[in-house]
Amino acid sequence: MKTLVFCGLLALATCSASAQQAPTKVKIKTKAAPAAQATPVPAAPEWARTYAATIRPEELRQHLTVVASDAFQGREAGQPGQKLAAEYLVKQFAALGLQGPVTGGDNPYLQHFPLVRGATAPGGYVQVNGRRYEWLNDFFSYGPLPSPFLTPTVAQPVFVGFGVEQGAYSDYAGLDVQGKDVVALMGAPQDERGRALLRPLGRKADYWDSGLRKAALAKAHGARTIFLVTFASAAAFRKEGQQFASALSEPAFSLPDPGPAIIDTVSESIPPGIGVYLTSQELGFALAGATRADLMGYVRGLGQARGPVPAAFQPPTATFYLPQTQQQLTTENVLGFLEGSDKKDEVLVISAHYDHLGVKHDTIYNGADDDGSGTVAVLQLAKAFVQAKKDGHGPRRSILFITMTAEEEGLFGSEYYTAHPVVPLAQTIADLNIDMVGRTDRKHGLKKHFVCVVGSDKLSSELHTINEAANRDYTHLELDYHFNIPNEPEHIYYRSDHYNFARRKIPVIFYTTGEHADYHKATDDVEKIEFDKLAERAQLVFYTAWELANREQRIVVDSNKP
Structure with missing residues:
Protein backbone atom coordinates (compact mmCIF):
# COMPACT_ATOMS: atom_id res chain seq x y z
CA MET A 1 0.00 0.00 0.00
CA LYS A 2 1.13 3.46 -0.73
CA THR A 3 2.91 4.83 2.31
CA LEU A 4 1.98 8.19 3.76
CA VAL A 5 5.11 10.28 3.98
CA PHE A 6 6.21 13.54 5.46
CA CYS A 7 3.76 13.73 8.33
CA GLY A 8 5.96 16.42 9.79
CA LEU A 9 5.14 18.65 6.86
CA LEU A 10 1.54 18.70 7.95
CA ALA A 11 2.57 19.80 11.40
CA LEU A 12 4.64 22.64 10.00
CA ALA A 13 1.94 23.73 7.62
CA THR A 14 -0.60 24.02 10.42
CA CYS A 15 1.62 25.98 13.64
CA SER A 16 -1.73 -8.47 5.97
CA ALA A 17 -1.49 -21.72 9.49
CA SER A 18 -4.68 -23.26 9.84
CA ALA A 19 -6.37 -25.67 7.44
CA GLN A 20 -8.87 -24.36 4.92
CA GLN A 21 -12.44 -24.65 6.10
CA ALA A 22 -14.50 -27.21 4.22
CA PRO A 23 -17.58 -25.86 2.44
CA THR A 24 -20.70 -26.13 4.54
CA LYS A 25 -23.05 -28.85 3.32
CA VAL A 26 -26.51 -27.62 2.43
CA LYS A 27 -29.45 -30.00 2.13
CA ILE A 28 -31.52 -29.45 -0.99
CA LYS A 29 -35.08 -30.64 -0.96
CA THR A 30 -36.09 -32.40 -4.16
CA LYS A 31 -39.10 -34.45 -5.19
CA ALA A 32 -38.69 -38.22 -5.38
CA ALA A 33 -37.51 -39.32 -8.82
CA PRO A 34 -37.30 -42.63 -10.65
CA ALA A 35 -34.05 -44.47 -10.11
CA ALA A 36 -33.06 -43.98 -13.75
CA GLN A 37 -33.20 -40.16 -13.43
CA ALA A 38 -29.91 -38.29 -13.38
CA THR A 39 -28.63 -36.81 -10.14
CA PRO A 40 -30.22 -33.36 -9.60
CA VAL A 41 -27.93 -30.39 -10.28
CA PRO A 42 -27.28 -28.03 -7.39
CA ALA A 43 -29.66 -25.16 -6.84
CA ALA A 44 -28.49 -21.90 -8.41
CA PRO A 45 -27.00 -20.38 -5.24
CA GLU A 46 -24.77 -23.43 -4.82
CA TRP A 47 -22.83 -22.78 -8.01
CA ALA A 48 -20.94 -20.12 -6.08
CA ARG A 49 -19.59 -22.79 -3.71
CA THR A 50 -18.56 -24.96 -6.64
CA TYR A 51 -16.40 -22.31 -8.26
CA ALA A 52 -15.12 -20.69 -5.08
CA ALA A 53 -13.66 -24.12 -4.22
CA THR A 54 -11.40 -23.83 -7.29
CA ILE A 55 -9.44 -21.10 -5.48
CA ARG A 56 -6.84 -23.32 -3.85
CA PRO A 57 -3.80 -22.58 -1.68
CA GLU A 58 -1.50 -24.74 -3.81
CA GLU A 59 -2.30 -22.81 -7.01
CA LEU A 60 -1.88 -19.48 -5.25
CA ARG A 61 1.52 -20.70 -4.10
CA GLN A 62 2.51 -21.76 -7.63
CA HIS A 63 1.74 -18.32 -9.05
CA LEU A 64 3.27 -16.37 -6.18
CA THR A 65 6.48 -18.39 -6.32
CA VAL A 66 6.91 -16.94 -9.79
CA VAL A 67 5.56 -13.43 -9.28
CA ALA A 68 7.61 -12.78 -6.12
CA SER A 69 10.78 -14.47 -7.36
CA ASP A 70 14.16 -12.79 -7.67
CA ALA A 71 13.82 -13.12 -11.46
CA PHE A 72 11.27 -10.30 -11.39
CA GLN A 73 13.63 -7.99 -9.48
CA GLY A 74 11.00 -6.48 -7.21
CA ARG A 75 8.69 -5.42 -10.07
CA GLU A 76 9.43 -1.69 -9.82
CA ALA A 77 7.32 0.34 -12.24
CA GLY A 78 9.05 1.00 -15.54
CA GLN A 79 11.92 -1.39 -14.82
CA PRO A 80 12.75 -4.74 -16.52
CA GLY A 81 11.35 -6.82 -13.64
CA GLN A 82 7.98 -5.14 -13.94
CA LYS A 83 7.96 -5.88 -17.67
CA LEU A 84 8.65 -9.55 -16.96
CA ALA A 85 5.83 -9.65 -14.43
CA ALA A 86 3.46 -8.00 -16.89
CA GLU A 87 4.42 -10.61 -19.50
CA TYR A 88 3.65 -13.41 -17.03
CA LEU A 89 0.27 -11.93 -16.18
CA VAL A 90 -0.62 -11.47 -19.85
CA LYS A 91 0.16 -15.14 -20.49
CA GLN A 92 -2.05 -16.19 -17.58
CA PHE A 93 -5.00 -14.05 -18.71
CA ALA A 94 -4.64 -15.27 -22.30
CA ALA A 95 -4.36 -18.91 -21.23
CA LEU A 96 -7.58 -18.57 -19.24
CA GLY A 97 -9.34 -17.23 -22.32
CA LEU A 98 -9.93 -13.71 -21.07
CA GLN A 99 -10.18 -11.05 -23.75
CA GLY A 100 -7.65 -8.28 -24.06
CA PRO A 101 -9.80 -5.12 -23.93
CA VAL A 102 -7.17 -2.49 -24.83
CA THR A 103 -7.45 -1.10 -28.35
CA GLY A 104 -4.93 0.79 -30.44
CA GLY A 105 -1.81 -0.67 -28.83
CA ASP A 106 0.72 -3.41 -29.44
CA ASN A 107 -0.91 -5.84 -26.98
CA PRO A 108 -4.63 -5.90 -26.13
CA TYR A 109 -3.89 -6.94 -22.54
CA LEU A 110 -1.51 -4.05 -21.82
CA GLN A 111 -2.47 -0.47 -21.04
CA HIS A 112 0.78 1.45 -21.47
CA PHE A 113 1.24 4.85 -19.90
CA PRO A 114 4.18 7.19 -19.27
CA LEU A 115 5.91 8.02 -16.01
CA VAL A 116 8.63 10.51 -15.24
CA ARG A 117 11.26 9.67 -12.64
CA GLY A 118 13.10 12.69 -11.30
CA ALA A 119 15.66 13.46 -8.62
CA THR A 120 16.26 16.93 -7.24
CA ALA A 121 19.59 18.53 -8.07
CA PRO A 323 16.61 21.57 -11.27
CA GLN A 324 16.16 17.83 -11.47
CA THR A 325 17.53 14.89 -13.37
CA GLN A 326 14.55 13.31 -15.13
CA GLN A 327 14.05 9.95 -16.85
CA GLN A 328 11.11 9.16 -19.13
CA LEU A 329 9.62 5.70 -18.43
CA THR A 330 6.74 3.57 -19.70
CA THR A 331 4.82 1.14 -17.54
CA GLU A 332 1.75 -1.06 -17.98
CA ASN A 333 -1.51 -2.05 -16.36
CA VAL A 334 -2.52 -5.63 -17.31
CA LEU A 335 -6.20 -6.11 -18.14
CA GLY A 336 -8.31 -9.22 -18.80
CA PHE A 337 -12.00 -9.01 -19.72
CA LEU A 338 -14.70 -11.63 -19.20
CA GLU A 339 -17.89 -10.76 -21.07
CA GLY A 340 -21.14 -11.26 -19.22
CA SER A 341 -24.44 -12.52 -20.57
CA ASP A 342 -27.68 -10.54 -20.37
CA LYS A 343 -26.16 -7.66 -18.37
CA LYS A 344 -22.80 -7.55 -20.15
CA ASP A 345 -22.77 -3.78 -20.56
CA GLU A 346 -22.37 -3.38 -16.79
CA VAL A 347 -18.88 -4.15 -15.52
CA LEU A 348 -17.42 -5.21 -12.19
CA VAL A 349 -13.73 -4.47 -11.67
CA ILE A 350 -11.54 -6.78 -9.58
CA SER A 351 -8.11 -5.28 -9.01
CA ALA A 352 -4.73 -5.57 -7.32
CA HIS A 353 -1.37 -3.94 -7.94
CA TYR A 354 1.52 -6.11 -9.08
CA ASP A 355 4.35 -3.60 -8.80
CA HIS A 356 6.65 -3.32 -5.78
CA LEU A 357 9.77 -1.47 -4.71
CA GLY A 358 12.34 -3.04 -7.02
CA VAL A 359 16.02 -3.26 -6.12
CA LYS A 360 17.57 -1.00 -3.50
CA HIS A 361 21.27 -1.06 -2.70
CA ASP A 362 21.67 -4.41 -4.52
CA THR A 363 18.85 -5.98 -2.46
CA ILE A 364 15.68 -7.26 -4.14
CA TYR A 365 12.39 -6.33 -2.52
CA ASN A 366 10.17 -9.20 -3.70
CA GLY A 367 6.87 -7.93 -2.26
CA ALA A 368 5.28 -11.35 -1.76
CA ASP A 369 2.46 -9.93 0.35
CA ASP A 370 2.59 -6.38 -1.04
CA ASP A 371 1.02 -7.04 -3.39
CA GLY A 372 1.97 -10.40 -4.84
CA SER A 373 -0.79 -11.87 -2.65
CA GLY A 374 -3.47 -9.70 -4.21
CA THR A 375 -2.11 -10.25 -7.70
CA VAL A 376 -2.28 -14.04 -7.51
CA ALA A 377 -5.72 -13.81 -5.89
CA VAL A 378 -6.91 -11.92 -8.98
CA LEU A 379 -5.53 -14.70 -11.20
CA GLN A 380 -7.44 -17.34 -9.22
CA LEU A 381 -10.62 -15.29 -9.16
CA ALA A 382 -10.37 -14.95 -12.93
CA LYS A 383 -9.91 -18.70 -13.28
CA ALA A 384 -13.00 -19.39 -11.15
CA PHE A 385 -15.25 -17.06 -13.13
CA VAL A 386 -13.92 -18.30 -16.47
CA GLN A 387 -14.74 -21.88 -15.46
CA ALA A 388 -18.23 -20.82 -14.37
CA LYS A 389 -18.83 -19.24 -17.76
CA LYS A 390 -17.50 -22.32 -19.60
CA ASP A 391 -19.96 -24.43 -17.62
CA GLY A 392 -22.82 -22.12 -18.53
CA HIS A 393 -23.21 -20.47 -15.13
CA GLY A 394 -22.57 -16.81 -15.67
CA PRO A 395 -21.60 -14.22 -14.92
CA ARG A 396 -24.45 -12.01 -16.06
CA ARG A 397 -22.39 -8.85 -15.83
CA SER A 398 -18.97 -8.51 -17.38
CA ILE A 399 -15.91 -8.62 -15.14
CA LEU A 400 -12.72 -6.67 -15.78
CA PHE A 401 -9.66 -8.05 -14.00
CA ILE A 402 -6.94 -5.41 -13.64
CA THR A 403 -3.49 -5.81 -12.18
CA MET A 404 -2.25 -2.27 -11.71
CA THR A 405 1.26 -0.91 -11.88
CA ALA A 406 2.87 2.11 -10.21
CA GLU A 407 0.71 1.90 -7.09
CA GLU A 408 3.82 2.26 -4.97
CA GLU A 409 4.74 5.47 -6.77
CA GLY A 410 1.41 7.19 -6.09
CA LEU A 411 -1.57 5.05 -7.16
CA PHE A 412 -0.67 5.99 -10.72
CA GLY A 413 -1.91 2.81 -12.44
CA SER A 414 -5.45 3.28 -11.13
CA GLU A 415 -5.21 7.04 -11.63
CA TYR A 416 -4.42 6.43 -15.29
CA TYR A 417 -7.02 3.69 -15.76
CA THR A 418 -9.88 5.66 -14.23
CA ALA A 419 -8.98 8.63 -16.45
CA HIS A 420 -8.64 6.36 -19.52
CA PRO A 421 -11.04 3.46 -18.89
CA VAL A 422 -11.57 0.71 -21.45
CA VAL A 423 -15.22 0.63 -20.38
CA PRO A 424 -16.98 3.89 -19.45
CA LEU A 425 -16.95 4.48 -15.73
CA ALA A 426 -20.70 5.01 -15.83
CA GLN A 427 -21.01 1.30 -16.66
CA THR A 428 -18.63 0.25 -13.85
CA ILE A 429 -20.68 -0.94 -10.90
CA ALA A 430 -17.93 -1.44 -8.29
CA ASP A 431 -14.24 -2.14 -7.70
CA LEU A 432 -13.14 -4.95 -5.40
CA ASN A 433 -9.50 -4.22 -4.65
CA ILE A 434 -7.10 -6.70 -3.00
CA ASP A 435 -3.85 -5.42 -1.48
CA MET A 436 -1.86 -7.45 1.08
CA VAL A 437 -4.02 -10.42 2.10
CA GLY A 438 -1.42 -13.13 2.69
CA ARG A 439 -0.21 -12.46 6.22
CA THR A 440 -1.38 -11.80 9.78
CA ASP A 441 -0.87 -8.28 11.05
CA ARG A 442 0.32 -7.21 14.48
CA LYS A 443 -3.23 -6.87 15.82
CA HIS A 444 -4.42 -10.45 15.19
CA GLY A 445 -3.10 -13.79 16.43
CA LEU A 446 -1.94 -16.46 13.99
CA LYS A 447 -5.04 -18.55 14.69
CA LYS A 448 -7.34 -15.76 13.61
CA HIS A 449 -9.15 -16.14 10.30
CA PHE A 450 -9.86 -12.54 9.42
CA VAL A 451 -9.70 -9.84 6.79
CA CYS A 452 -9.90 -6.09 7.11
CA VAL A 453 -12.68 -4.52 5.08
CA VAL A 454 -12.32 -0.89 4.09
CA GLY A 455 -14.72 1.40 2.26
CA SER A 456 -17.61 -1.03 1.82
CA ASP A 457 -20.16 1.39 3.29
CA LYS A 458 -18.78 4.69 2.06
CA LEU A 459 -20.68 4.88 -1.22
CA SER A 460 -23.16 2.00 -1.25
CA SER A 461 -25.02 0.51 1.69
CA GLU A 462 -25.95 -2.45 -0.54
CA LEU A 463 -22.31 -3.28 -1.21
CA HIS A 464 -21.57 -3.43 2.49
CA THR A 465 -24.60 -5.67 3.09
CA ILE A 466 -23.67 -7.99 0.21
CA ASN A 467 -20.13 -8.50 1.52
CA GLU A 468 -21.37 -9.17 5.03
CA ALA A 469 -23.94 -11.69 3.73
CA ALA A 470 -21.30 -13.46 1.61
CA ASN A 471 -19.12 -13.86 4.68
CA ARG A 472 -22.01 -14.95 6.89
CA ASP A 473 -23.22 -17.55 4.40
CA TYR A 474 -19.90 -18.88 3.15
CA THR A 475 -16.49 -17.89 4.51
CA HIS A 476 -17.15 -17.08 8.19
CA LEU A 477 -14.12 -14.82 8.61
CA GLU A 478 -13.77 -12.15 11.23
CA LEU A 479 -14.44 -8.92 9.34
CA ASP A 480 -12.31 -6.21 10.88
CA TYR A 481 -13.45 -2.64 10.24
CA HIS A 482 -10.89 -0.75 12.30
CA PHE A 483 -9.41 0.86 9.17
CA ASN A 484 -12.87 2.08 8.18
CA ILE A 485 -13.64 4.43 11.05
CA PRO A 486 -13.89 8.18 10.44
CA ASN A 487 -10.56 10.00 10.76
CA GLU A 488 -8.67 6.68 10.86
CA PRO A 489 -5.11 7.78 11.66
CA GLU A 490 -3.28 5.66 9.06
CA HIS A 491 -5.54 6.87 6.24
CA ILE A 492 -5.69 3.34 4.79
CA TYR A 493 -8.79 4.14 2.75
CA TYR A 494 -6.75 6.54 0.62
CA ARG A 495 -3.69 4.32 0.18
CA SER A 496 -4.50 1.72 -2.49
CA ASP A 497 -5.94 1.63 -5.99
CA HIS A 498 -9.61 1.40 -5.05
CA TYR A 499 -9.49 5.04 -4.01
CA ASN A 500 -9.22 6.33 -7.57
CA PHE A 501 -12.51 4.55 -8.27
CA ALA A 502 -14.11 5.79 -5.07
CA ARG A 503 -13.28 9.41 -5.71
CA ARG A 504 -15.14 9.03 -9.00
CA LYS A 505 -18.17 7.78 -7.04
CA ILE A 506 -17.77 4.09 -7.92
CA PRO A 507 -18.46 1.86 -4.88
CA VAL A 508 -15.43 -0.03 -3.61
CA ILE A 509 -14.27 -2.61 -1.13
CA PHE A 510 -10.62 -2.72 -0.16
CA TYR A 511 -9.58 -6.12 1.27
CA THR A 512 -6.36 -6.12 3.26
CA THR A 513 -4.80 -7.60 6.38
CA GLY A 514 -2.73 -4.57 7.22
CA GLU A 515 0.93 -4.01 7.86
CA HIS A 516 3.30 -6.50 9.44
CA ALA A 517 6.96 -6.62 10.44
CA ASP A 518 8.08 -7.19 6.82
CA TYR A 519 6.03 -4.40 5.25
CA HIS A 520 8.12 -2.62 2.61
CA LYS A 521 11.18 -4.63 3.62
CA ALA A 522 13.35 -7.05 1.67
CA THR A 523 12.07 -9.81 3.98
CA ASP A 524 8.54 -9.80 2.49
CA ASP A 525 9.04 -13.23 0.90
CA VAL A 526 6.90 -16.17 -0.27
CA GLU A 527 7.98 -18.37 2.65
CA LYS A 528 6.03 -16.15 5.04
CA ILE A 529 2.71 -16.23 3.18
CA GLU A 530 -0.18 -18.11 4.87
CA PHE A 531 -1.69 -19.62 1.72
CA ASP A 532 -4.69 -21.23 3.43
CA LYS A 533 -5.76 -17.85 4.76
CA LEU A 534 -4.99 -16.19 1.43
CA ALA A 535 -7.35 -18.68 -0.26
CA GLU A 536 -10.12 -17.99 2.29
CA ARG A 537 -9.87 -14.25 1.77
CA ALA A 538 -9.86 -14.62 -2.01
CA GLN A 539 -12.97 -16.81 -1.70
CA LEU A 540 -14.77 -14.04 0.18
CA VAL A 541 -13.96 -11.66 -2.68
CA PHE A 542 -15.30 -14.32 -5.08
CA TYR A 543 -18.60 -14.73 -3.24
CA THR A 544 -19.11 -10.97 -3.10
CA ALA A 545 -18.19 -10.63 -6.78
CA TRP A 546 -20.55 -13.51 -7.67
CA GLU A 547 -23.50 -11.69 -6.13
CA LEU A 548 -22.54 -8.36 -7.69
CA ALA A 549 -22.15 -9.91 -11.13
CA ASN A 550 -25.34 -11.99 -11.04
CA ARG A 551 -27.95 -10.05 -9.06
CA GLU A 552 -30.89 -8.51 -10.88
CA GLN A 553 -30.20 -4.84 -10.07
CA ARG A 554 -26.83 -3.13 -9.94
CA ILE A 555 -26.00 -1.80 -6.52
CA VAL A 556 -27.07 1.71 -5.68
CA VAL A 557 -24.83 4.63 -4.81
CA ASP A 558 -26.61 6.04 -1.79
CA SER A 559 -23.97 7.22 0.60
CA ASN A 560 -20.96 9.48 0.86
CA LYS A 561 -18.73 8.92 3.86
CA PRO A 562 -15.29 10.25 2.98
Missing part, protein backbone atom coordinates in the same frame (compact mmCIF):
# COMPACT_ATOMS: atom_id res chain seq x y z
CA PRO A 122 21.20 21.28 -5.96
CA GLY A 123 20.82 24.96 -6.70
CA GLY A 124 17.07 25.51 -6.64
CA TYR A 125 15.75 28.96 -5.86
CA VAL A 126 12.90 31.44 -6.19
CA GLN A 127 13.82 35.03 -6.95
CA VAL A 128 11.40 37.85 -6.13
CA ASN A 129 12.10 41.57 -6.31
CA GLY A 130 15.81 40.91 -6.73
CA ARG A 131 16.09 38.73 -3.64
CA ARG A 132 16.96 35.05 -4.00
CA TYR A 133 15.24 32.50 -1.75
CA GLU A 134 16.95 29.11 -1.50
CA TRP A 135 15.57 25.55 -1.72
CA LEU A 136 15.26 23.94 1.74
CA ASN A 137 16.04 27.22 3.48
CA ASP A 138 13.03 29.17 2.25
CA PHE A 139 10.84 26.63 0.47
CA PHE A 140 10.53 22.90 -0.07
CA SER A 141 8.00 20.46 -1.46
CA TYR A 142 5.44 18.13 0.05
CA GLY A 143 7.50 15.00 -0.57
CA PRO A 144 9.86 14.42 -3.49
CA LEU A 145 7.86 15.90 -6.34
CA PRO A 146 8.69 16.28 -10.04
CA SER A 147 9.79 19.80 -10.84
CA PRO A 148 7.91 22.03 -13.29
CA PHE A 149 10.88 24.43 -13.21
CA LEU A 150 13.80 22.56 -14.81
CA THR A 151 15.13 25.83 -16.19
CA PRO A 152 14.75 29.34 -14.70
CA THR A 153 11.11 30.22 -15.36
CA VAL A 154 9.62 33.70 -15.08
CA ALA A 155 5.96 33.64 -14.04
CA GLN A 156 3.27 35.82 -12.49
CA PRO A 157 1.82 34.10 -9.40
CA VAL A 158 -1.85 34.47 -8.50
CA PHE A 159 -2.89 35.13 -4.90
CA VAL A 160 -5.92 32.98 -3.98
CA GLY A 161 -6.43 33.96 -0.37
CA PHE A 162 -6.79 30.87 1.78
CA GLY A 163 -7.23 28.75 -1.36
CA VAL A 164 -10.52 27.17 -0.31
CA GLU A 165 -13.92 26.52 -1.85
CA GLN A 166 -16.97 25.52 0.16
CA GLY A 167 -20.58 26.21 -0.75
CA ALA A 168 -20.93 29.79 -1.94
CA TYR A 169 -17.48 30.66 -0.62
CA SER A 170 -14.80 30.39 -3.32
CA ASP A 171 -11.35 31.92 -3.30
CA TYR A 172 -11.13 30.99 -6.99
CA ALA A 173 -14.23 32.87 -8.14
CA GLY A 174 -13.35 35.11 -11.05
CA LEU A 175 -9.72 33.99 -11.19
CA ASP A 176 -8.00 32.30 -14.11
CA VAL A 177 -5.34 30.01 -12.66
CA GLN A 178 -5.04 27.57 -15.56
CA GLY A 179 -1.36 26.62 -15.87
CA LYS A 180 -0.41 29.25 -13.30
CA ASP A 181 1.28 29.26 -9.91
CA VAL A 182 -1.00 30.12 -7.01
CA VAL A 183 -0.11 31.47 -3.60
CA ALA A 184 -2.38 30.50 -0.69
CA LEU A 185 -2.32 31.19 3.02
CA MET A 186 -2.30 28.17 5.29
CA GLY A 187 -5.26 27.78 7.60
CA ALA A 188 -8.96 28.43 7.07
CA PRO A 189 -10.76 31.71 6.28
CA GLN A 190 -11.27 33.80 9.38
CA ASP A 191 -11.80 37.34 10.46
CA GLU A 192 -9.22 39.48 12.22
CA ARG A 193 -10.27 38.07 15.59
CA GLY A 194 -9.58 34.53 14.40
CA ARG A 195 -13.23 33.53 14.13
CA ALA A 196 -13.94 30.97 11.40
CA LEU A 197 -15.97 32.16 8.42
CA LEU A 198 -16.93 28.65 7.32
CA ARG A 199 -18.82 25.98 9.18
CA PRO A 200 -16.93 22.76 9.95
CA LEU A 201 -17.14 20.42 6.98
CA GLY A 202 -18.71 17.23 8.32
CA ARG A 203 -16.88 16.20 11.48
CA LYS A 204 -13.69 17.93 10.45
CA ALA A 205 -13.45 21.32 12.05
CA ASP A 206 -9.88 21.66 10.72
CA TYR A 207 -10.72 20.45 7.19
CA TRP A 208 -9.05 23.31 5.35
CA ASP A 209 -5.96 23.27 7.55
CA SER A 210 -4.67 20.57 5.21
CA GLY A 211 -2.33 21.88 2.53
CA LEU A 212 -2.95 18.73 0.52
CA ARG A 213 -6.67 19.48 0.24
CA LYS A 214 -5.84 22.95 -0.96
CA ALA A 215 -3.43 21.46 -3.48
CA ALA A 216 -6.13 19.10 -4.78
CA LEU A 217 -8.51 22.02 -5.21
CA ALA A 218 -5.86 24.10 -6.98
CA LYS A 219 -5.17 21.19 -9.32
CA ALA A 220 -8.88 20.86 -10.10
CA HIS A 221 -8.85 24.51 -11.13
CA GLY A 222 -5.86 23.88 -13.42
CA ALA A 223 -3.00 25.40 -11.44
CA ARG A 224 0.55 24.31 -12.20
CA THR A 225 1.84 24.76 -8.65
CA ILE A 226 0.65 25.96 -5.28
CA PHE A 227 2.87 27.77 -2.80
CA LEU A 228 1.48 27.48 0.72
CA VAL A 229 2.49 30.32 3.00
CA THR A 230 3.39 29.20 6.51
CA PHE A 231 3.87 31.50 9.45
CA ALA A 232 6.79 29.70 11.06
CA SER A 233 9.86 31.74 11.87
CA ALA A 234 12.73 31.67 9.40
CA ALA A 235 14.86 29.62 11.79
CA ALA A 236 12.09 27.07 12.43
CA PHE A 237 11.37 26.74 8.73
CA ARG A 238 15.04 26.26 7.89
CA LYS A 239 15.37 23.57 10.57
CA GLU A 240 12.36 21.73 9.15
CA GLY A 241 13.76 21.89 5.63
CA GLN A 242 17.07 20.42 6.68
CA GLN A 243 15.26 17.65 8.54
CA PHE A 244 13.62 16.53 5.30
CA ALA A 245 16.60 17.17 3.02
CA SER A 246 17.54 13.50 2.66
CA ALA A 247 14.00 12.32 1.95
CA LEU A 248 13.38 15.14 -0.51
CA SER A 249 16.45 14.10 -2.50
CA GLU A 250 14.97 10.65 -3.20
CA PRO A 251 13.75 9.96 -6.76
CA ALA A 252 10.17 11.01 -7.42
CA PHE A 253 7.67 9.76 -9.96
CA SER A 254 4.99 11.71 -11.74
CA LEU A 255 2.16 10.90 -14.11
CA PRO A 256 2.40 13.30 -17.08
CA ASP A 257 -1.09 12.40 -18.31
CA PRO A 258 -3.36 12.04 -15.27
CA GLY A 259 -6.46 12.84 -17.31
CA PRO A 260 -9.19 15.38 -16.55
CA ALA A 261 -8.91 17.01 -13.16
CA ILE A 262 -11.63 16.28 -10.64
CA ILE A 263 -12.16 18.06 -7.36
CA ASP A 264 -10.87 15.73 -4.66
CA THR A 265 -10.37 17.51 -1.38
CA VAL A 266 -10.72 14.38 0.78
CA SER A 267 -7.55 12.37 0.19
CA GLU A 268 -4.57 12.95 2.45
CA SER A 269 -2.04 12.08 -0.25
CA ILE A 270 -0.10 14.26 -2.66
CA PRO A 271 -2.29 14.95 -5.69
CA PRO A 272 -0.60 14.08 -8.98
CA GLY A 273 -0.06 16.71 -11.63
CA ILE A 274 0.66 19.73 -9.44
CA GLY A 275 3.72 21.04 -7.61
CA VAL A 276 3.06 21.56 -3.90
CA TYR A 277 5.46 23.76 -1.94
CA LEU A 278 5.66 25.15 1.56
CA THR A 279 7.26 28.55 1.90
CA SER A 280 8.78 30.49 4.73
CA GLN A 281 6.88 33.50 5.94
CA GLU A 282 9.29 35.83 4.16
CA LEU A 283 9.07 34.13 0.78
CA GLY A 284 5.32 33.71 1.06
CA PHE A 285 4.80 37.39 1.70
CA ALA A 286 7.11 38.27 -1.20
CA LEU A 287 5.27 35.95 -3.61
CA ALA A 288 1.94 37.46 -2.58
CA GLY A 289 3.37 40.97 -2.97
CA ALA A 290 2.15 41.81 0.50
CA THR A 291 3.39 42.87 3.88
CA ARG A 292 2.04 41.53 7.15
CA ALA A 293 -0.09 44.65 7.43
CA ASP A 294 -1.47 44.04 3.93
CA LEU A 295 -2.45 40.50 4.85
CA MET A 296 -4.07 41.63 8.09
CA GLY A 297 -6.09 44.12 6.06
CA TYR A 298 -7.11 41.36 3.70
CA VAL A 299 -8.26 39.17 6.59
CA ARG A 300 -10.12 42.14 8.07
CA GLY A 301 -11.95 42.57 4.77
CA LEU A 302 -12.94 38.90 4.77
CA GLY A 303 -14.46 39.30 8.19
CA GLN A 304 -16.40 42.38 7.25
CA ALA A 305 -17.71 40.88 4.00
CA ARG A 306 -18.19 37.42 5.51
CA GLY A 307 -16.77 36.09 2.27
CA PRO A 308 -14.00 36.48 -0.31
CA VAL A 309 -12.84 39.97 -1.22
CA PRO A 310 -10.37 41.19 -3.82
CA ALA A 311 -6.85 41.66 -2.51
CA ALA A 312 -5.49 45.18 -2.44
CA PHE A 313 -2.03 43.92 -3.41
CA GLN A 314 -0.61 42.30 -6.52
CA PRO A 315 1.92 39.45 -6.68
CA PRO A 316 5.03 40.47 -8.61
CA THR A 317 6.65 38.41 -11.31
CA ALA A 318 9.07 35.83 -9.94
CA THR A 319 11.72 33.48 -11.27
CA PHE A 320 11.43 29.83 -10.28
CA TYR A 321 14.22 27.27 -10.67
CA LEU A 322 14.20 23.75 -9.28
